[in-house]
Amino acid sequence: MIGLFAKADDFQSNQGRQNRMKKTIAYGIAGAFAIAVANAGDMSSCDKCVVPPVVEEPTIGATLSSGYMTDYIFYGVDFGGNAVWTGLDYAVAGTPLSVGVWYINPTDGLLDDELDVYASVGQEIAGFDMSLTMTGYFFPDSGSDATYELGYGIGRSLGVVDWNATARYDFEVEGWYFETGLSKGFAISDMMELVISTGISYQVDYFSNGGDFNHIYVMAALPIALTSDVTLEPYVAGLFALDAIDSFQDDIVHGGVSLSVSF
Numbered sequence: 001m002i003g004l005f006a007k008a009d010d011f012q013s014n015q016g017r018q019n020r021m022k023k024t025i026a027y028g029i030a031g032a033f034a035i036a037v038a039n040a041g042d043m044s045s046c047d048k049c050v051v052p053p054v055v056e057e058p059t060i061g062a063t064l065s066s067g068y069m070t071d072y073i074f075y076g077v078d079f080g081g082n083a084v085w086t087g088l089d090y091a092v093a094g095t096p097l098s099v100g101v102w103y104i105n106p107t108d109g110l111l112d113d114e115l116d117v118y119a120s121v122g123q124e125i126a127g128f129d130m131s132l133t134m135t136g137y138f139f140p141d142s143g144s145d146a147t148y149e150l151g152y153g154i155g156r157s158l159g160v161v162d163w164n165a166t167a168r169y170d171f172e173v174e175g176w177y178f179e180t181g182l183s184k185g186f187a188i189s190d191m192m193e194l195v196i197s198t199g200i201s202y203q204v205d206y207f208s209n210g211g212d213f214n215h216i217y218v219m220a221a222l223p224i225a226l227t228s229d230v231t232l233e234p235y236v237a238g239l240f241a242l243d244a245i246d247s248f249q250d251d252i253v254h255g256g257v258s259l260s261v262s263f
Contacts, residue, residue, distance in 0.1 A: 056188030067258030080106025175206030
């Protein structure tokens, strides 16, 4: 009996120790939870504890582009079919100056190849985007004489549509080319837009003697932002020849696609 009571006392003693241990563990867990909650509250109100947003690395201001054209249309005239082209543009940081080169090589037609080298300055004045561009046209394969052009561009958003106009003078041809047009973009998704544009051109001693309307164009382009720096843009366009060029230029439907990468 004494042994049984002794075992009972030991059992009760063990039970007491286990209960005290459980309470100690419970208090410890509760205390740790309270500290964690308190610390969480401190972190939510601490500016230094907020993780800063990821900052995108700045680009150097260059864009590399390449594309294909069913027809190379230059100022309303088809200069060659099945044309592959490549271009590089660079905007000089901290200045309104941008420079670029552009090369195209039609596989058939009037033109063997063409290399354009240009520099442009642009500025927004009174809500108008204005630019002045000097371009040199070179023809490496054919060996034809180079020609040089000075162009002035102006554009502005009219709210419903965007308006633009250009005036260009070729020093070798000694002729003027003018063009004005309207465009409108329609968002299809976060990464895609449909851009419809149309315009008309006029020339003076460029393709024909004196002054004549040159051509009318309509175009639908679909720029697709594959990433923030990469854009794919297919297009289809219609060309309608007017008095200055209708004796040698047919009305045509043409198209193409380009891929541009900014870095």
